[in-house]
Amino acid sequence: MGEQESRVLARGQVRIEEWAVRRFREALAAGGWAGTGNGSGVPPTFPVTLLVPGGGDLESLSLPFALEGAIHAEQGFEYLAPLKAGEELAVVTRLVSLRLRAGGLGMAVLGGEGRRGEEPVFRSRLTLLLPAAGARLGGRGSAPAAGPGPGGRVERVRLDRRAVLRYACAAADFNPIHYDGDTARRFGLEGPIVHGMLLMGLAAELLTPAEQAGLAGLSARFRTPVPVGAEVEVVRSEPGGAVVQMGVRPVGGDWAMLAEARLGPAGGNGYGA
Secondary structure, three states, X not given: OXXXXXXXXXXXXXXXXXXXXXXXXXXXXXXXOOOOOOOOOOOOOHHHHHXXXXXXXXXXXXXXXXXXXXXXXXXXXXXXXXXXXXXXXXXXXXXXXXXXXXXXXXXEEEEEEEEEOOEEEXXXXXXXEEEOOOOOOOOOOOOOXXXXXXXXXXXXXXXXXXXXXXXXXXXXOOOHHHOOHHHHHHOOOOOOXXXXXXXXXXXXXXXXXXXHHOXXXXXXXXXXXXXXXXXXXXXXXXXXXXXXEEEEEEOOOOOOEEEEEEEOOOOOOOXXX
């Protein structure tokens, strides 16, 4: 079916509502170690909720592809100025690239940017895999991956249906592969899977307040789905460097998500300035 060119999907104003930030933060509290965000309580992965001007989920953007069955493959954030609850940003969301394959596995890349007047605040880039119904997915990782080095922090949490539904409501991500077994199996999965962005959000909550104050960028690669109900380990590397390595894996399994936080000087022009 070929590729489609880049184009603007939406442009408008988005308000960072304090109740929405609070609900998002509570959804990340599934792990029991949720931090306080950048001082105003805005979690680092909250911009994923700001891609649709006026609120709502990505489905309301009239995308040129079906979101049902779409699986997060990669996510990146760049922080250029502090995010503040209660403020309004001008947001543009773009379709960067789209490759569709009849009966196969397509891919879409979306980009977003939030501005405060002329000042850029954040940039986001997400990659989605678009499986056709009946496709066989399974794990997408190849050889076992090297995760965060020893000596860092390790937490455990069971991501049950309640935690997944709570995150779905907070992030306005109602893709039925996260809660409906029939839909998940139709797209080649064994059953409902945890949101990739919930895994990324839990990992980011392991950053210390000082690290969040200097957070300049955050990126993740989702290697294989995590089934709803799994107990996972959320791991981070030792503090002290300019880069923090993070990962999430089912207990006893390989890394399902690997992430990296890029740090700048605290009080700089990033997330927690």
